[in-house]
Amino acid sequence: MMHFRLRRHLCSALFSMDRSIALECVSGTKEMADNPIPLVIVEGFLGSAGAAMGSKFTEYLDRGSKEYPSRRTLFASVGPVSSLHDRACELFYTLLGGAVDYGEGHAEAHGHQRYGRVVDNALYPSWSLDSPLHFLGHSMGGPTIVKLQSLMAAGFFGDRGHPDMVLSLTAVSAPFRGTQLVYALGERTDTAPAVRPFSAGAILSRIIHVLSYLSPLLPAALDLHAESRCLSYRDASLPCLWRQLCKSDWAQSRDATPYDATFQAAEEREVDGEGQPHQRTFYRSYSASLRHTERDRSYRDFIANILSPLYISSLIMSSFNFSVLQPTTLAIVASVSSSGTEARYPDRPPENDSPGREHYYWENDGVVPVFSQFHPFGCSTALCRHHSKRTHTVTGRPYPGIWCVYALEDASHFSIAPFWWGSRRQRAFWLELGNWLWAIDHHRLIL
Template sequence: MVKRSKFKKLGALILTFALTMSVFLPSAAAAAQKKESRQNDYPIVLCHGCNGWGRDEAFGRLAFNAKYYWGGNVDFQEELNDRGFTTYTAAVGPLSSNWDRACELYAQIKGGTVDYGEAHSKRYGHARFGRTYKGFLPNWGQEDEDGNIQKVHLIGHSQGGQTVRLLSALLGEGSAEERAVSGENVSPLFAGGHNWISSVTTMASPHDGTTLADVKGTNKVAAVALAAVGSGLGNIPNANEVYDIKLDQFGLKRKSGESLKKFLNRVLNSSMWTNSKDNCAYDLGTDGAVVQNRWVKAQPDTYYFSWACLGTKKNPISFEGHQIADPLLMGDKKLYNAQWAAQAAFMGSYHRKDYSREIPIIDETWWPNDGYVNTISQSGPHYGSTDIIEDFDGTPKIGQWNFMGIKHIDHEDIIGRNWDGALDFFIETATMLSQLPK
């Protein structure tokens, strides 16, 4: 009886083990199958939006209680790397134009010294060359042992979406003006003919601009904000570790021993803001966005995906149907709740009819927004553009925009600040990109 009991117990253990394995093996097999279904192993590069910061900067923690731009207090770069998706996080000029940011992004990926272009730099009165970077992927654009070009997937949030679009256009078509001015000394970025980008994904990006940036005097407001940041950081050792404004090309860095008055005066009168279009405020406005749309085209050998966000609802006491912040979606901003509510209400009621503008009519179709960007602007470039934008049907189409749909979250939620589903969303996105054919 004792032996029979032992065998009975052993049988029970075997049965339990078998049942356990039957539960776990299918999921393990599914995971292995999913990894085998990858068609490419191109790295992902994340590009932040206006006012963004790098992974090693402390600004996010101080201002938003969010250490990482991508993920809040969860590092999306490492999370994706842990799951086999090689990922890098760029840190470009938080207040710079899309042109300058694209030049910096190129250098950060490829390595080398930032070249803003001779013609561009002369036009806007700043230095041609910037910082030097080691490069995430020095072999970017080269052929591997099988003869395939080593490409990347670019993901941009907010202004970062405009920036990665511009980079893809420069690589593909180059700049005739820069080639004419620089001749043999032109940067490879402006030479054109480079099919180095597998996909571009934009999240809550103002492809047609945001009416929030159309407020008169936005440039000056940005200049004052920059001066305030610069003056505060100017007294802190290693200030770039707190927040690096990356405007070396304009000389906008508080000098040792420089008084606050002199620094403020220098910033406010900088060519970056004085009758200049080489800054984030211009590019984010509806006029500047359309100017970019006229020449930044979807490249035929690149996949384009776009996501839109919506965090407002109709104002119940508005006869016109104005939009206001949905407290369930935007009421988690703590000290910034009033700011977000004001921004959402402004965009949710702003309208104009001015046929001298790049976008002549702003009407109720522009009122739904995510607190920073009008939702209608986020699906892709419409005004000034010939790009094709179609709703995603499950099969990615190359050379045009695949609009993935609207998420009912706000502008920050999609990058993981206050949305629990953000990490899963990024993993799903990375998985989809890995399944694109080489």
């Protein structure tokens, strides 16, 4: 009799506990439905994602959860040619508000002012551990978010920042480990960040300086976030502009996007441990590949391909000689060719997908090599899970602290973002992204 009573009390207690948990989950689901966690989109090099993408993608982002309100999407404006450090600082204060602080040590080391603009109208001033955000970065937007999380983990922003404030990070065509295109445009392979005279990169840097000088008169779409460098006509004279046009202290420095896109800079970040995944953040990356280089025999729509500018840049990248890099023993390059195993599938390469270890030297999306789009660090050391090229959707429960990598075959650097094409692939991407974000939101409620 006593055993029966004990079991009855135990069952009653368990029922009450399960009921309270269920009620808590229902309450949390209702709260999440009323206020779905926003998605922050971060631009790439020279990007203006907000203007180019518009709002058409949101229709597919929210299609899988019609019973809930639309998810708020925030386009964060950061310096289009600034370094990852500066972009990460600008992203932080764009969301929370206040004077952009690049750090005293960083500003002194790179010769610009410590503070930038004052952000009065913050995009999400309630951003905190209790109110985290989803992030999506296209191209250099991906490494920018990684840099932001690394700075927060290092305590750079004090009590205002914590790495768990980044609930998820989705990267599309992100050059986590550098790209050879930056050398083709003018960056020197032996003395980076020096730029070759009369190269495309040198011409672009002169255009940037002219735009910076005229920045007070230009529209917001051409905002360079260069206040800390005092390059506008309000702060600099014409002789100063001429000196920068002759030799740019900005473009030819370690504090600008071109250098951060080099293999040397990527290796420096990895040596410092930057980019290690955090246990409460959900990571995912999409690696695009044109597969239309001279060494690839499977051509599709040949005429359309050769008319694309990205086809030409893809050919240039495919012929890049990695041996000219200084130092020549880059760990990044070595990790691609080590042991002859495909980087995409570090443990068990799928059948009929083993073209040789040199494959990852040249396969690219017209801007970034495939191996660089996976994640920071090589697959031999990174926590990652690579999905077959025949799989493009996430199924099952999402897991934090690990990079999930998905292949976009026959896709260019701009197939998904920042432009809206309305293609089948693009619609499927935003629909699946919306479902993935909702899965993370629900998963967070039960932790």
